[in-house]
Amino acid sequence: MQQENEYRIMPLLPLRGVLVFPYTVIHLDVGRKKSVNAIEEAMLADKEIFLVTQKDAQNEDPYEDDIYHIGTIAEIRQILKMPGGTMRILVEGLCRAQIKEFIAMEPYMKVKVEQFKENNLEKDAEIEALMRTLVSQFEQYVRMSKKIPPETVISVVAIEEPGRLADVIASHLTLKIDEKQRILEALDVNKRLEYLCEILAKEMEVLELERKINIRVRKQMEKTQKEYYLREQMKAIQKELGEKDEKSMEIEEWKEKIEKANLPKHAREKAYKELERLEKMPPMVAEAVVVRNYLDWLLSLPWSVETRDRLDIKVAEEILEREHYGLKKPKERIIEYLAIRKLAKKMKGPILCLVGPPGVGKTSLGRSVAHALNRNFVRISLGGIRDEAEIRGHRRTYVGSMPGRILQGMKQAGSKNPVFLLDEIDKMTMDFRGDPASALLEVLDPEQNNSFSDHYLEIPFDLSKVMFITTANSVHNIPRPLLDRMEIIELGGYTEEDKLHIAMDYLIPKQIKEHGLKETNISFSEGAIRKIIREYTREAGVRNLERQIAAICRKVARKVVEDRNYYARITANSVVNMLGPEKYRYGTAEKENQVGVATGLAWTETGGDILAVEVALLKGKGNLTLTGKLGDVMKESAQAALTYVRSRAEELGISDEVRDSYDVHLHVPEGAIPKDGPSAGITIATALASAMSGKPVRSDVAMTGEITLRGRVLPIGGVKEKVLAAHRAGINTVILPAENKKDLEEIPANVKKKMRFVLVEHMDEVLKETLVKDQA
Template sequence: MVENNNTRVIPLLPLRGLLVFPTMVLHLDVGREKSVNALEKVMLEDHEILLSTQKEISIDEPGEDEIYSIGTLAKVKQMLKLPNGTIRVLVEGLSRAKIERFTDNTEMFEVEISILEEEHMDNTLEEKALMRNTLHQFEQYIKLSKKISNETLASVADITEADRLADVISSHLPLKIAEKQELLEMTSVKERLTKIIEILNNEQEVLGLEKKIGQRVKKSMEKTQKEYYLREQMKAIQKELGDKEGRSGEIASLREKILEANMPESIETKALKELDRYEKMPASSAESSVIRNYIDWLLNLPWTRETEDVLDINHAEDILNEDHYGLEKVKERVLEYLAVQQLTKQLKGPILCLAGPPGVGKTSLARSIARSLNREFVRISLGGVRDEAEIRGHRRTYVGAMPGRVIQGMKKAGSINPVFLLDEIDKMASDFRGDPSAALLEVLDPEQNSTFSDHFIEEPYNLSKVMFVTTANNIGTIPGPLLDRMEIISIPGYTELEKQHIASNYLLPKQMKEHGMTKGKLQVKEDALLKVIRYYTREAGVRSLERQMATLCRKAAKMLVSGEKKRVVVTDRTVEDMLGKPKFRYGLAEVEDQIGAATGLAYTTVGGDTLSIEVSVVQGKGKLILTGKLGDVMKESAQAAFSYIRSRSYELEVDPSFHEQNDIHIHVPEGATPKDGPSAGITMATALVSALTGRPVKKEVGMTGEITLRGRVLPIGGLKEKSMSAHRAGLTTIIMPKDNEKDLEDIPKSVRDELTFIPVSHLDEVLKVALGEKKQK
């Protein structure tokens, strides 16, 4: 760098975001007070001013350290004051100059400068070669960038001085201020030209890459435009062929529905992907209808729609009581669920299993649960389902594929939190097509059902908010793993009093409405209802009772229409005229005390029942004959009772050699009905002892319990149902295993108050209660 020692003091104009090279001519707008003062002074003197760039554009009042020390000495050629107060000046760069120091002038920037001389090369040929190379590179840059006109190139090509060429080209390059300042500070022409060639090479590489990217984007856009054009042509052809509406409207409508369906992101992506396939596929293609069906299923399923629960316990209790009489345990469980839901707002849907005999209101109770929660209700029947695909659906590769019943039920419900009833879950079967109960494991597991997988939908579906309710007549036939996932709520048969209340308040009004009856036309007395319950029905539920109510309404309708009567009143005396002879015998299981006949209590799928066991001792060779279609377990109970009596013959006052001279025949009436189970053990033993000792069994006593070879009495199941059957049959005393005392609280109070329960742990205690005194021959 060569400095001219001739220094002088001139005003300084700091530039923001702009740098002026020597030989450049350009306009500047000046508005800052100090800059305006500097210009006014310049115009009064020799019109020369120093133009130096400030380092930070954002600073409004720069200090001495914030202005580059090397700038350009320029001549102000013209100055014009604008209406907004700023001054527009035309300046021409003359030469490089260096700031030696700042003066103390506070009205403007004033500096002492020294002129920097250009350093030319000694070898003129090298200088020419550099100039030619620079010019060539600049020409290539202009061709690629297309931002500089050809006239500019022509004017630059006419320059013969190396320093001027470097400065002119520098002024046209898209460089940052710091990079331009670096070129301004280079006084060596050789260094400057070499740096410019390097910059031009870099810019050409960047522009070449930009051009490639642009061509790639253009090609992609052209392909899209081509596809759009072809698609429009296809639509026009389809329209001409008879597809009047075309598929465009359908596709647009489906796309809009998908975007508005509020699906999870993964499902929405899948649906749009399938829609794109559908759009590109010919309408005549078989797969086209499969895809359309699939999209429809995705659109119709509730992904996020949820009904708001009514978490008012009192309201729910009123609805449950309005729809059903009794069933306190189930109602209590539903109210507990509501209470927890109100506290947490996020309880997973429970899986309740309502187990009990037919006709006790399991299905209608599930409907009432939905109404009390203000939820949608959907029911599917699993009776006779053998195919796993009924639960999980078929894969879309099969003809006529459909989702499983669970997904179909969710579509029908229209919300993600319905009450979902799986009816008759104990009547599923399995064969070569799979095991549907195994497929239900995922549906009914709260830890898994948030990502339930259906073969047809192929995407996970959230079932965690569904309240599943299942019904079963016999939980013994439900596989263990499936039973483990459910909360069992046992619904036993109704007592006589409950049936009377249900008939009076629910069944009769319903049947009268269906048969066009009013209270003025038909009246059924309470004693008539009781007679119908006792002599015309024998069931745990109330289905047969409802049919009898319907029969009464039909008979009354005929009387009214024929003009035989104007008002029908049914009493206990007129029931037989309308319903015929009684179908069942009500009252004591036995009319009088019997020798060799004991009344047992049995549990069946339709509730409890009484079972008469008869024993006959005849001359023979010691055979034990068992009849009445008994199962293996019941036969073994008879043999255990027989062996116990032989081992305790002296204590029981039985001839020790009775088995050598007599055949023992045990018979259970209703021989066409299969019977099995261990709970008839003490009944058989009591009947045997009665037959062998001649002591009668008390007619009012019923009993249940399993017996061992040592005479111990073991606990049994179904005590509640058995007690209700005993109450219905008119028994007053129940002998039961001591270990079953805990089950007494499950028995309705109305039944418990009318029966005497005697817990026993050994057969000796049973015999003391059940057998009367030995009759005289």
């Protein structure tokens, strides 16, 4: 028997991923040169070698700090040399030992170790209890794990030494190296037994969870297998009875739908091809859902459904007149289309573009056109669209793909010849996802839209019979290639008389109905409507007018709730009580003739407006200062106007001192609003000529026109809107370029009667008309 604290010098064998306990016999494969040398040295001596586990199994050449310092002294029982210079050895663990000193590292590791002798403890009650607990837990562990032979339990039960029992059990457990090392380093037997009991308790908890999971998985598998078996049986029974399974029934239903859909040849071939793919797919595969959605879209489109046009021109004309006041040109165009449809059966649908300020009835006119033609109506808004896929659809490879808005609208319409309204076509934008305006080219080109291609559908769809109507506030914001494919119909603003008729005939009855009132509760006088138009709204359309009428109806509705018999007669005087103080001053033109102030006419997206141009002279060096947030074009017009006025100083009665020694400050009021365009040229020139000559400008004259350095007056746009703005402001004389004479035909007759138009070709004619000769 060895003595305690015995020191020995021995060869060391570092182990990778393996730990050897005392009293255990194990095979080890050795291949490293140092390890082979250590075994050969041990065989030359007493066949004993010191076995220690590496901390990192991947380390090929470990040093002092790379190995644990407590290991097992083992006896080499057998050596078997393997091909390639490796060895397989059979070792038996003898006892624990601890490294005290490293003697050598080459040609093998030699160490001085302290050998620990296992104390033969007397079995007290605590150790006996720990041993019994450990054996009981080990038996239960063997039963649950089923990885250790049952014979092992018999050999373990027969061990009476506590330390040996712990080591033998630990050698049979599947533990991590650091946990096994902790057991090996537990020199106190009591602690070793306790630690093993704790480890076995945890392992059994894990095994119990594994068992429950396995049972659950097995039950699920059994259920799945049972369902599969029953389905196969059901298929066999259905086959014997001549019945069809669920998938076959679905395929038959799709075939019936395809036959009933009356598809064109290319669409029918595509549908059958997709159905063939669906038939070959397993029912629950994700691709099957994509094919079903595609077939659903393909069959829901109106390939051959067509409504019959109402070709009675008189009836259509009555409907348009009843639903819309004014709008002569658009109505004429619709009636012309009906007349041609009556004469020529095969005709491509026109592409109309209704351009005008907000609130003039562009969108509602599209609905009326559909009613007049007896066609289905569909509307989509293009405002803010920036993705090409919104028009052309997404490829089917994308998750959640679907057709574009055009085909969605056709499905909604339910016929292949609806009136299709594309609202706000000038509000589209573009970004990295493509240009939707370019995608619309194929839709709105009569030569191409008979075979419109959607990315989702992948087959052409005929849009040639669709009557497309687009709306826009401004022609300038519509891309030129798109504009080229459309027929422009301009809707100017309404006159006061137009607004009065629209309010009395359309807006008031509509708002009375929407607010739950009756004609016995409220009525409007003509004076009240005129007051609202003049002093509570300033617009080309009638949208704000309708809002003000709605505000009055709300106040009356509240009174009617309190008193059922309440009746309100809305007059010009009661409007102020209902709507508060006036928001706008009627007739915003200057009341008196003033020096250096001229009234111009401007076009905006909300209609026409009047524009005051003010000029002041200051002692200086002849510099020009411009304020009022003017654009580059307007600044250049001001420069040209000043050059013209200075060049004509002698004829205009301007002194040399004023011409050369005074700075000119030109300001356009409402400075927060951006202003641009060349049409203010003659207005600026008039204001400059007035300020520099000291002659007042007539306050009852408004003007518009572009000026050149030589004083020529060039034509401008938006004549109708500008003239209506002058009419609203109470101005009765308008100066226009002579080349704009043709545009006077668009101005309503009742406005034309009340106004005087002066057509000019040169700035001299303008000044002759505007400057007051005798100063008052």
